[in-house]
Amino acid sequence: MRHHNAYNDIIDMELNLEKPLLFFDIESTGLNIASDSIIELCFVKICPGGEQRIKTWRVKPWDYERNCQRPINPSAQAVHGISAEDLSDCPTFHEIAEEVVEWLSGSDLAGFNSAKFDLPMLAEEIERVRRFKGTDLHIDLHEMKMVDVQNIFHAMEPRTLKAAYTFYCGKELENAHAAEADTLATYEVLKGQLDRYAADPRIENDIDKLAKFSTKQRTVDYAGRLVLGDNDEPLISFGKHKGKTAREVYFNEPSYFAWIENGDFTLDTKRQFAMLKAKFEAEKKAERKAAENRPLEDLSGIFEQKLASLNTNPAKLSQKRQKKDEENGPTLF
Secondary structure, three states, X not given: OOXXXXXXXOOOOOOOOOOOEEEEEEEEOOOOOOOOOEEEEEEEEEOOOOOEEEEEEEOEOEEOOOOEEOOOOHHHHHHHOOOOHHHOOOOEHHHHHHXXXXXXXXXXXXXXXXXXXXXXXXXXXXXXXXXXXXOOOOOOHHHOOEXXXXXXXXXXXXXXXXXXXXXXXXXXXXXXXXXXXXXXXXXXXXXXXXXXXXXXXXOOOOHHHHHHHXXXXXXXXXXXXXXXXXXXXXXXXXXXXXXXXXHHHHHHXXXXXXXXXXXXXXXXXXXXXXXXXXXHHHHHHHHHHHHXXXXXXXXXXXXXXXXXXXXOXXXXXXXXXXHHHHXXXXXXX
16 A cells, blocks of 8 residues: 555545535534534535545534533543634634535535534534524435444454554544544545455445445434334334334323423434424324225224124124113113
């Protein structure tokens, strides 16, 4: 493998793309998705044909409920070196949200360990803009394919991003934990993986297959409170209803969905539960409407099936009623 001395010295392998692939990386105030915020966001968009576009934002972390700048956890600042003072004149995520969505639109996604942290954090910021600012952002990250380069790396060569960069790209990663450096390094690592494993049938230069290979668990929400079971049916993954379908829980205990909405869960988790609730409600309404519009003969057939399910023969039931009337005598009015 060749050794490289600069980011623009690109590995020979080129990505086989049908649409742009957007590499991204996030630095944040901390590691709690529900209560921390993005402070630096970098996108590196690779277009079919190889065109490369880069965009990096510094973001003032905003607490929408308290209407103030969110503090940075000291342990997080020790890693990325960004202070609150560095961000005082930067835009909030709300102010850049539409530009972020414009960059995201029409692309597949890629990142390093992004499925566990960066993607859920980005989704949370988008949900905050929707909920607290009333902005209708036309993007659904759940519909976008996600290639997690770390999962490919761990499956093939378990290491960190810095080691992955050295291993696949033949050079040392400088300025680690700066969003742009990490994002560009991730892009090069994926190309290095495709180059190194070109003869391995598990790895193909195809975004659909890479997304499937690098996704360990099929989740509905990024926090993993809902997972996909057989036939892609959403299942509850925690607590007293663990293993039950969301459909079963909703129809037997609809208050559980209200508990989720009012509980300490990420906004993305709440949104996915709300979407399932709306889906189940629509199904109930459709069933009621269909029942109201059924011809009487169909209802008669359903009644007979119900009687049959109770092991009751309609003719025998009529005979029993007649015998009972004879035993009790005529009814007086």
